[in-house]
Amino acid sequence: MFALALGVIALLVFLYLTRVYVAADPVRMAQRMRLSFGLGGVIAGVALFVAGRGGFGLPLLVVGIGLLMTWFRRGSVEGDENRGPSARGEDLKGDPGPRSHHPARQSAMTEEEAYKVLGLDPGAGADEVRRAHRALMQKLHPDRGGSDWLASRINQAKDVLIRKSR
Numbered sequence: 001m002f003a004l005a006l007g008v009i010a011l012l013v014f015l016y017l018t019r020v021y022v023a024a025d026p027v028r029m030a031q032r033m034r035l036s037f038g039l040g041g042v043i044a045g046v047a048l049f050v051a052g053r054g055g056f057g058l059p060l061l062v063v064g065i066g067l068l069m070t071w072f073r074r075g076s077v078e079g080d081e082n083r084g085p086s087a088r089g090e091d092l093k094g095d096p097g098p099r100s101h102h103p104a105r106q107s108a109m110t111e112e113e114a115y116k117v118l119g120l121d122p123g124a125g126a127d128e129v130r131r132a133h134r135a136l137m138q139k140l141h142p143d144r145g146g147s148d149w150l151a152s153r154i155n156q157a158k159d160v161l162i163r164k165s166r
Contacts, residue, residue, distance in 0.1 A: 038067030114157035
């Protein structure tokens with residue numbers, strides 16, 4: 001009877017999470033999955049200990065606590081304080097602005113905007129452009145917490161300025 005109740009609860013949780021995650025932002029979805037699986041592992045581990053199956057409950061507790069610890073280290077689902085400016089929809093100076101909702105299509109970038117994106121003064125040479133591009137990409141690459149949109153804008157700025165210098 002206990003196994004049947006646990007199965008029904010697991011099915012209901014699965015259906016609920018499926019409905020929630022369908023339209024979710026992938027970053028927030030990953031955070032919520034860590035939280036959900038962490039809490040689920042802890043609850044299932046405790047339930048197995050209470051049922052006298054401690055050998056099965058201990059691994060669930062360890063995995064659940066590990067997932068919860070990564071969730072706490074990365075920041076809560078609601079707060080992105082530990083993430084970079086691009087993850088919060090802010091520009092490089094931390095100011096929320098019109099870029100907080102990334103347009104589906106990018107407009108052609110002007111030279112002036114390209115210099116601003118790379119943090120260079122007008123008239124910078126190709127070597128300076130490449131150095132600024134490399135430094136920004138090392139900080140704001142999507143693999144390091146930046147966004148695809150911001151990385152594409154940095155690449156576009158480099159392309160505009162390199163083409164201009166030819």
